[in-house]
Amino acid sequence: MPDFLMVSVLLAALAALFVLSPLMLNRSVQSGERGSINVSLFKDRLQELENDRKQGVISDDEFQSLKTELERRLLEDAGESGETVASVSGKPSKVIIGLLALSIPLVAWSIYQQTGARADWEITQTLKQARQKAAAGANTQREVTQLVAQLNQRLEQRPDDSRYLMLVGTTQMGLGNYAAATDAYQRLSVLSPEDPAVLGQYAQALYLSSGRALSDKVRRLADKALSLDPQQATVLGMMGIAYFEEDDYQQAINYWERLLPLLGPVSPNRQMIVAGIEQAKELLREGGVEVTETSTPVEQAAVSLQVQVAIGEGIQAEQGASVFVYARAMGGPRMPLAVARMTVADLPTTITLDDSMAMAPGFKLSSFEEVELVARISKNGIANRGSGDIEGLFGPVSTASPAENLSLLIDQLVK
Numbered sequence: 001m002p003d004f005l006m007v008s009v010l011l012a013a014l015a016a017l018f019v020l021s022p023l024m025l026n027r028s029v030q031s032g033e034r035g036s037i038n039v040s041l042f043k044d045r046l047q048e049l050e051n052d053r054k055q056g057v058i059s060d061d062e063f064q065s066l067k068t069e070l071e072r073r074l075l076e077d078a079g080e081s082g083e084t085v086a087s088v089s090g091k092p093s094k095v096i097i098g099l100l101a102l103s104i105p106l107v108a109w110s111i112y113q114q115t116g117a118r119a120d121w122e123i124t125q126t127l128k129q130a131r132q133k134a135a136a137g138a139n140t141q142r143e144v145t146q147l148v149a150q151l152n153q154r155l156e157q158r159p160d161d162s163r164y165l166m167l168v169g170t171t172q173m174g175l176g177n178y179a180a181a182t183d184a185y186q187r188l189s190v191l192s193p194e195d196p197a198v199l200g201q202y203a204q205a206l207y208l209s210s211g212r213a214l215s216d217k218v219r220r221l222a223d224k225a226l227s228l229d230p231q232q233a234t235v236l237g238m239m240g241i242a243y244f245e246e247d248d249y250q251q252a253i254n255y256w257e258r259l260l261p262l263l264g265p266v267s268p269n270r271q272m273i274v275a276g277i278e279q280a281k282e283l284l285r286e287g288g289v290e291v292t293e294t295s296t297p298v299e300q301a302a303v304s305l306q307v308q309v310a311i312g313e314g315i316q317a318e319q320g321a322s323v324f325v326y327a328r329a330m331g332g333p334r335m336p337l338a339v340a341r342m343t344v345a346d347l348p349t350t351i352t353l354d355d356s357m358a359m360a361p362g363f364k365l366s367s368f369e370e371v372e373l374v375a376r377i378s379k380n381g382i383a384n385r386g387s388g389d390i391e392g393l394f395g396p397v398s399t400a401s402p403a404e405n406l407s408l409l410i411d412q413l414v415k
Helices: 003-054 060-081 091-114 117-135 141-157 162-175 178-191 196-209 216-228 233-245 249-263 270-286
Strands: 304-311 322-329 338-343 349-354 370-377 390-398 406-410
Touching: 003 060, 117 141, 141 162, 162 178, 162 196, 178 196, 196 216, 196 233, 216 233, 233 249, 233 270, 249 270, 304 322, 304 370, 304 390, 322 349, 338 349, 370 406
Parallel strands: 304 406
Antiparallel strands: 304 349, 322 338, 322 370, 370 390, 390 406
């Protein structure tokens, strides 16, 4: 039975119970009132017969006969009118009200179970637990396995739920189950054939599930996604990798250089893409091929700062908490000139801040003579400074001749 129809029937039954129960109760009360009248009439008639016997109007035998007849009629009337109902004065209404009160949560629970709200709630809870454990650096295998099972079971009931199809695809990709991810994204692409993000994920899953083969279908999906969104990052990254593995280094450079401006200075993939572009160019030069520069060349780092980052002794922080390390101008704008992002679990570490990590053109490390270094553990996972964060500062640092051992110790609580 469809969910909407089933809920409608249950609610209609509950409403009918509320409407009919007062009528049933009134009928019982009316029956009880008629029985009381019959008893009163019996007593009056019996008194009249006793008076007639005393006055000699009727004999003792006639009195007994008439009294027996009155008692018989009274008993018959009592059976017809439901005297037993009237005899429990007030109790029927309390019983029925109690039953009605009990029926409300029972019907509500039935609706809750049948419409799938509980299943959705369980999926949400499992996902929440998995994210919490991941943030704490704990193993999430049990939660992820449970999540996949719950999602697949839910999709059997609602095969066109795009939210769960996307979640299945993302989860299976993370587990390396590319065939299962491909199936989820394929179903999702039928529901959203013009969504470039869906097509990009579908192309990537298909590419990986086919042994990293750049098939015609993968190309068609990638081309369609980029025609809908020329900045579709998943496709740009995947196509760069695919062409690099096919030794078509110039095509790999073309895709990756289109991707680079989309990553932003705090992206952990930025340095990897920059390194990939430089490697592809070097391989072209070794093969005697001239590199064709695109309209978005990779920016060379004019200034580079090597920074050691560590947590102060006694500082307690969750392993999955975000850490932002950046440089900003001394006595100038507070906007970061170069930013890197990591987690507490990555510390201690040494990172490089350079001009390629600038957040805006012309607003980079080499644009200022002196900078201040900042490292902050973010309580809320955002770059903006907030109460409860823990940070460390170092500066001023000369960009023209920076020291070799720049060190940041995170040990100050932000109030």
